[in-house]
Amino acid sequence: MFLRQLEPRTARTTAEVLNFALWPLAVLTVLNRVFIKAVNGYITDDFRPVYNASLAFLNHKAVYNANFSSTDPHYLYPPSGTLLISPLAIIDPEKSRWGFILINAIAIMLAGYLLLRLFDYTLGSVAAPALLLAMFSSETVTNTLVFTNINGCLFLAMVVFIHLLLRRQDLWAGVVLGLVISVKGPLLAPLILIALARGQWKTLITAAGVPIALNLLAWPLIVDYKQFWTHTLPYLAESRDYFNSAIVGNAGYYGVAGWLTLLIRVVLGVMVAISLWLLYRYYRDDEVFFICTSSGLLITAMLVLGSLGQMYYSMFLFPILMTVVQRNSVMRNWPAWVAVFGFMSYDKWLSDRWQSIGRSLDYLRVTFGWGLLLIVVFCVLGDRYLAARREGRLVTGKTLDPAWMHPESEADPIRNGKPRTAIPEPVNG
Incomplete structure (x- = not known):
């Protein structure tokens, strides 16, 4: 039956045309990113310091002894993260790296599938190959695999966290978020605010409890445990002016006045x-x-307003981008997608002819993209609020959306032209 799906057929509908066109493009792009670009690697290697730290941990040697005077990738995971990723060093570094690439690629694809289900799409819809192609064509997925870091696994954890929140499985949602915090620290920690805003206070118990427990467990196992707090943590608190697309990073690089940056x-x-x-x-x-939408807003704010923002962290913005399929999405306007191009595109803007301009465009596009996304969300929601106030629609418990944003009967072309909700037949007589 599966092989029958591969039989060449002539498309009869627009949805079939798009499916037949997008699936080969998506699958071949995935194969290229995983088995060619990622295996080839790049001068930037996020995996090597992680593997070396894992090997040092397993051999009871110092882990937190990095020389931060260089611009090479450093090992910055907390002790809890060291404990969790240490199995990487059980096998030789080449096979371990290949396995890690594959694990992250599978995690990204699983996260994409869960995103589809979150918005009531199936693998048979046009959205499936479109999302897969968009993800693996982006800078964030490509460089996550090429540099070989753990972002793909963390992205899957984030989407699982969202699903668990929606199902009101608060303690398990906290466990998943706690594991992410254990590895990457505060990057996704603001997501706990969403749970608290929804009254899911139990999430906080396990979200805080898991990293605390893992750090206590790692304490006697890491020979230089205190070095993380005295050597690595102060470095993490600094705002470096290289490989940093946060406002403070680019402001430091270009010498922007402190008052203007603030x-x-x-x-x-x-x-x-x-x-x-x-x-x-x-x-x-x-x-x-x-x-x-809230998760995208919080994470974007963390990246652009915090001390460190790197372009491949934009992977965690896929949920807000996916809301574009909703009629009330804040992403249904062209400035939003100018912003997305800034922080998602794999294109380079370095120019041999206009070197200074090209360098500035390439260095600043991510910062401008994140900043523009925050501005777009503010303007869209603000405009809806003002319109609702003018029209007397500011009612507690009601959205700011005008009526046309929620027609129950209109067909969705992405779902093969079928309406999301069945409409009863009119009764005659």
């Missing part, structure tokens, strides 16, 4: 706070929209 961060921070308030006040009952 002003930009404060203004964007106020926009984020207002956007989060509007989402909480008017959209928290629209669960998928609320969680995915």
